Amino acid sequence: MFIKIDKITKKFDEIFCLKNFSMSIKKGEIISIIGPSGSGKSTILKCISGICKIDKGKISINNKRVDNLPVNKRNISYVFQESPLFPHLNVKKNILFNLKKYDKEKLFFLLKKTKIENIQNKYPYQISGGENQRVALVRSLIRNPDLFLLDEPFNNLDNSNKNQLKKIIIDIIKETNTTTIFVNHETQDSLEISDKILILINGEKKTIDTPFNIYNKPKSLKIAKMFGEVNELLIDNKKVYFRIQNLIITRKSSIKGRVIESKFMGHFYKITVRVDTQFVNLLSKKNIKKNEIIYLKVIKDNQLHF
C-alpha cells in the first residue's frame, strides 16, 4: 500500500475527533471521505498533512513514517475549503511560491489544462472564485506531491464552475497518477470522481468500498440514505428497502396505491404514493393526476439488504 494510516487517534478537549482510524490507499487512487458535519472529515486531512498532531497511531507514505515530520517536510499538498491565494502575490508567484526548481513542461500542462494561462500576471483580487480554485489546484500539483488532499474544493462555486473544475481535477489526477484524498459533503460528486468512498461517522470509519457498492449495496440504512432517497415498504409482512428509481408502475400487481402528490423535477416527475398506510416515492416520465390509483412493482434484483 502506498499510504498507510494505522489506528490514529485525535482528541480535542478530551473529546474524540478520530478514534483508532485506519485506512490504506494504493498509488494513484482517489478516495472520497463522506460524513455528516463534525464527523472528523477535515480533521483526518489535517492530521495526515501535519497541521494537527495526532495523539496516537502511525501514518506512512511509501513505507516511510511521516507522522513525526513537520508539515513542510511531508510532501503533501493540501487544497483547503476556501483555498486562499496569497493576496500580495500574482497568480504565477502564487503557483511557484517557495519553489526553487520546477518542471516547466508540467507547469505548462497544468496551466493549459486548468485554462489559467492568461491570468498569470493578475492578482487574487482580480480573478474569479473559480479561477482562484484552479490556481490553488495548480499550486498544489506542480509540487509533485506524494499525496494530494482536497477539502471541499467546490464550496462556494456555482454549478457551471463546479462541473468544469470537477472534470479538470479528475483529468489531471488521473494523468499525473496522483494519490488523492477528497473530503466532500456532496455525495454525487464523490460517486462521480472516486475510486473508493469512505464513510465516516463520529470519527469512526463505518465502511470503505467502491462507489457502485456503496450506492447499491450499502451496509446500513443510514449510509444508504446518505446517497439518495430510500423507500421502505412492508410486503408479505417483510420490510423491503429499495431506491426510488427501482419502484416502477405496472399494469397489474399486488401493490396498489393512490397518488398523493406529483412534483415536476425537470427530467422527471416525483410521485408520492400511498400504499395502505405507507408512503413511497417513485420517478415517472409522465405526470400522474392526484388520487389516481396505480399498481407498483419493486425491481427485485435492486433491493437493498442490511
Next chain:
Amino acid sequence: MKNLNGISNLSILSILASILGIIILIPIIFIIYENFASNLEFKQSFLNYFYDTFHLILLTSFFCIIFGIIPAWIITFLKIKYKFFFDLLLVLPLAIPGYVMAFIYSDLLGYGGVIDFFLEKKFNQVISFDVLSINWLSLFLSFSLFPYVYSTARVSFSLIGNTYINLSESLGVNTMSKIFKVIIPLSLSAIVSGLFLVIMEILNEYGAAEYFGIKTFSVGIFKYWWALNDKNSSIFLSFILLIIVLVLIFLNNFFKKNENKIQYHIKSSSIILKKIKNPFSKFFAYVVIGVPIVFGLFVPLLSMTNNVIKNFSKFDFTELSNLIQNSLSISITASFIIVAITLFILIIKRYSNSNLLKFIIKILSAGYAIPGAIIGLSIMLILQQNSFISVLMGTTFLLIYAYVFRFIAVAIFTIDNNLKKQPYEFDKLADSLKLNNLKKFIKINLPLSLNSIIIAFLIVFIDIMKELPLTLILRKSTGKFNTLAIEAYNKAKNEELANSSLYSLTIVLICIIMIIVVNIFLKRKKHVH
C-alpha cells in the same frame, strides 16, 4: 424636515458643520498663505535640520520595528504564559512621553548618572556614555514609541490567522521564510501605518530633541521664532515640515489603498498557538518580549519613583496639586469639546451625505500629522496680524482651539470607524418609523457609538496630557498657564531631574490608568461585536 424658508434643517446643519470644519482648519490655511506671501529664502543651515530629522526618523523607526514586530509575532503565534499581561505591558510605554523617556535615560546613563556611579564604585571604572547624541536619543524615543508598531502589527498578525500559516507550511515553508514571505508582506500596510505614527511623533517631538541639542524641524521652528527672532525662517521651516508631512500622508494613503485590496482577501481565522519546546528558545522568547517592557516601562517607572521617594520632603505639593488641576481640567474640557465637535460633524455627514463636509473631514483627519510647532506658530501669526483677536493670546480658549485642530483626527478615526460599521438600514428603518434626525441620533446612532465615543475621549485625553510643543508655544507668550508636561520639561531643562520626575510620574500614572481603561473598553467592544 423644512423650516419656514423652505431650506431643510439638515442643509443648515451641514453648512454649520462645514463652517466649523473650516474654522478649525484656519491655521493650516494661514501657514500656506504666509509662506507664499512673505519673502522667504532657503538658508544653508536648514540642511542640518533635514539631516538630523531624517537621521532621528530612520534610527528610531529601526528600533521601533525591532521592539514592536518581534514581540507582536511571539505574542500572536506562540503559546506564552501571562499573555494578557504582556500584551498590556507592551502598550503601556505609550503613557510615557518621549521627552520624559529621554530625560530619564540621559540621567541614568549620562555623566554622574546611576550607571556611571555604580561602575565607578564597584569596579573603579569610569565609562562615560555621551548620551546626548542622535543615536542614543533614537533608542530612548523608541522605548516610548514602539507600542505604535507593536499594536498595529499585533492586530494585523491576529487577522492573518491560521489559514495562511497552515497554507504556507503545507507548501513547504520553514519558520523564517514564513515570517518574511507571508506574515510581514501581509501585514505591511499595518506596519507602515504604525511607523507613520512613529514618524509623526518624532516630527512633533520638541522637548527631547531640544534637550539633546538635536536640530529637528520643531526645534528649528522654536529657535528661529523665539531665540533668533527670525519669523520668516520659522515660517519657511514650518512650510518645509508641512510638505514632508503631506508627502508622508500621501505615501501612507498610497500604501493603504493598495493594501485594502489585499486585506479584503484575508479571511480571518482563529489562531492555534504553537508551543515552544526548546527551553532555550522559550527563554529567548521571554527575553525578546521582556526587553522593551523593562526598558520602556519598568526602568523609567522605577527611576521616577526612586527620584520621587528620595526627594519627597522637598516637593511643593500645592504646586503639584495646581498643575494636576490645570492639566486635568484642560485635558477633560478639550477632549469633551473635540469629541462633541467630531460627533456633530460626523453625524451631519452621515445624514446629509454632503461632499464638502466629506472633503473637510478628510483634511481634518490629517491634523494629527501636523506637528504642534506648526499649529502653534500659525496661530501666533494669526494673532499678531489681527489686533482684534490678539486679546485671545495666552487664553485657555486659544489652547483648546489648537488642541481641537491637532487631535480631532484621533477622535474622527475612532468614531468614524464605528459609524461606518452601523448599517444605513438602521437609519432608513428610523426614517420609516417617522423619527426625526435628532431622535434618530439619540435612539440609534448614539447608543451604538457610545463605546467608541468613550474610547475617543480617553485617547484624546491621554494625548493632551502628554502634549508639549503646542502648549509650550501658546503659553510662552504669556507664561500664565502651566501644565504637568510643561513643568516636567522646564525642570528637566534646568537640570532639576529629580523635581521633574514628580511631574513626569504623575503624567505617566494618569496615562497608564487611562490606557488600561481604553483596553478594557476595546475588549468590551470586541465582545459586543
